[in-house]
Amino acid sequence: KKNYNRVEKLIMNLGYEKEEHSKTFIDWKWRQHHEAFFHPEKKIQIEIHWRLHPAPTKEPSFNELWKRKRESKLTGHPVYYLGNEDLFLYLVAHGSRHGWFRLRWLADIDQMIRKDEITNQDKIILKKFQYYHLGKQNELLIGQALILASILLKTPISKDKHTYIGKKSRKLANLAITNIVEIGNTEFDYIKEDMNNAQGNYFC
Structure with missing residues (x-):
């Protein structure tokens, strides 16, 4: 996960937006295994997994x-x-x-x-x-x-x-x-x- 910040910056520069976690589920940080990004124009979702x-x-x-x-x-x-x-x-x-x-x-x-x-x-x-x-x-x-x-x-x-x-x-x-x-x-x-x-x- 050490390169995650770099990857996130690259993806968001391409127009992707980070999806928010569900408000009804407490997703403890230690349990997270990926982050999801969505491009509002291309309608494409990308998940970054560690x-x-x-x-x-x-x-x-x-x-x-x-x-x-x-x-x-x-x-x-x-x-x-x-x-x-x-x-x-x-x-x-x-x-x-x-x-x-x-x-x-x-x-x-x-x-x-x-x-x-x-x-x-x-x-x-x-x-x-x-x-x-x-x-x-x-x-x-x-x-x-x-x-x-x-x-x-x-x-x-x-x-x-x-x-x-x-x-x-x-x-x-x-x-x-x-x-x-x-x-x-x-x-x-x-x-x-x-x-x-x-x-x-x-x-x-």
């Missing part, structure tokens, strides 16, 4: 993440982003922490699975580092994410991932569905029926 997750959540060190980074080819300048396994676990942790109220987090997981971006080698690393992203509830939260992706987005879940699926992860998925319905005011009767009858038949 941690992946709020403290005191465990997470891999920066050096570990940097070793597994990927490079985007979309721009003329190198843009680095999380490796496959770290991105997958981050999406699971982030989505579960917020009750999956934004389906785009599941959409990202759906795309990673459909593109087969988690290779056999990645699965080894995934198993090794999932605790550092998700803590003791790692398998339950991964299972919840897989169930939600399968139910809501028809994501094909291969048999090698069935080890994450159990009664507790189904219960967590049910709670998330309720949260999604309440926030979005959406009718998901067919999804609730699928969840009630879920015995793994919607996995491939």
